Amino acid sequence: MRKTRNRPTRVAALAAVFLAATAVHTAAPASARAASGSARPHQVVTWAASADRAGTGVPDRAYRLVVHTSVAGSAARIRLSNAFGDRPLTLDSVYAGIRESGAALRPGSNRRLTFGGAAAVTVPAGHTVLSDPLPGPLPAATDLVVSLHSPDAAGPATGHGMALQTSYTTQGDHTAEEGADHWTATTGSWFYLDAVSVRTAAPRTGAVVALGDSITDGWHSSADLDRRWPDYLARRLRLAGTGVQGVANEGISGNKVLADGAGQSALHRLDRDVLSQPGVRTVFLFEGVNDLKAHTGVTAADLIAGYREVVARAHAAGLCVVGATVGPFKGWGEWDAAAESVRQEVNTFVRTGGAFDAVTDFDRILRSPYDPERILPALDGGDHLHPDDKGMQAMADAVDLTALDCAGGPHTTG
Incomplete structure (x- = not known):
């Protein structure tokens, strides 16, 4: 396998574009869209993990989940799963950002996700939901961090047990924070998150x-x-x-x-x-x-x-x-x-x-x-x-x- 000594620099540059989208997001002009080909942009999965039973839901628990992207794109959408729950799951705060190190996020990258325009979402038992698209690009080979909080989780939790990736937990809603101060506990599993997709222009x-x-x-x-x-x-x-x-x-x-x-x-x-x-x-x-x-x-x-x-x-x-x-x-x-x-x-x-x-x-x-x-x-x-x-x-x-x-x-x- 060839070595890619300049890959971290390139990923950092692309991540900077992701951060810039926090301040402003302008749709490409029609001429630029036409130049990219006749096919319309479409969503492609960039990360996923199989849902399974993952213990018991904990009320007022927040998770900071680290996942690694594959394909680059824009307008990322997060899929949340309650596939194995026996009751509705309410998530009242969900954010996505780029990891700096550990549980800390790159400053300016953490942004709230919405669901049908609302900040909170309730996922019925046995179902999944998709977030609204998050404006701006998401680079390939990037540690995306999804932070989510449920005020009243209970019953069977849905997740992926053997993540082989350290993620973080805390009590209380600290999802909007970019620092790591409150995220002191770790977990080797992913909870309630089972896929991330991006929009790609290439047909x-x-x-x-x-x-x-x-x-x-x-x-x-x-x-x-x-x-x-x-x-x-x-x-x-x-x-x-x-x-x-x-x-x-x-x-x-x-x-x-x-x-x-x-x-x-x-x-x-x-x-x-x-x-x-x-x-x-x-x-x-x-x-x-x-x-x-x-x-x-x-x-x-x-x-x-x-x-x-x-x-x-x-x-x-x-x-x-x-x-x-x-x-x-x-x-x-x-x-x-x-x-x-x-x-x-x-x-x-x-x-x-x-x-x-x-x-x-x-x-x-x-x-x-x-x-x-x-x-x-x-x-x-x-x-x-x-x-x-x-x-x-x-x-x-x-x-x-x-x-x-x-x-x-x-x-x-x-």
Whole structure:
């Protein structure tokens, strides 16, 4: 992967433009809009995290949530989720700004979000809401900070448990503050926030959604450094300047394709986590190891049928689907010869079954040449299932970027 020594300077310059929009925001003249092409600007997801149950809501709690953008754009919209709540959720103050360091925001960047013009919003149980567009640009590769407060949260909270990103909490409404004085408690989860999208002027700009389990969620990658494989993929896409620029990470640790448990199954959450996201061009399906190692009688035919359903529903929505082979996990406590046999059969289908628009062979990238049922020690995070940072980067480097736009027809990479 190429080094980008000037990237922090460029991001800072773009962030300064974001700050300037705080003072004034003027619509581009018609001539400029026409020059950008005949297609109208459209929303593209720039960050996302799968919603799940996240403990119990705490009244008068405020969260300062740090997320990292992928595609650049303007008019950012924040999606808030009460998908797993059993009662309406009221958020009476929501702000968004650019992070300076820790819980502190860049001065002048923190701005109130509105919902239908109102400062407060009530999210019905089982639903999501979108904020109004926030005027001004939002750069790529930026730590966006969403601060939100609920006066009376209770019952099941909705969020994403394993963020691998430090965020901050406090009691009382300190969301408008840019300083860190009141934000002294930390959390490793995201609460009530499940997506951010931006408006892009380029008519062909799109996004890829990584639908997966703990490997996609980033387990055993370094926290606070954005070293999950979808993060590395976002960096490659940004450097390559391809039409697909947005990356949404919809991985849940322990998740399965077929059965609910650690989060709703991939089949049950496909509509909310993938198909509802704006600007999605491609679904990257890398999931299945939890189905076949759980010793619940799941056969290769069962898992293949699940894959086919994901593909059919994505195709019906006009999306491409890239399939990935299931990686090796010999040495993990649940590994046995029967599970390995199912994995091999499933991977043969992924490679040769013709169901996917493209295939990335993560198994070939991760496995040891001396024992193909094991992950290569140099890429092993230590538990013989999850790759470390080097493994995550190797996975991202194996993805043919043209495959994310289904260019050139079906093909295999990695």
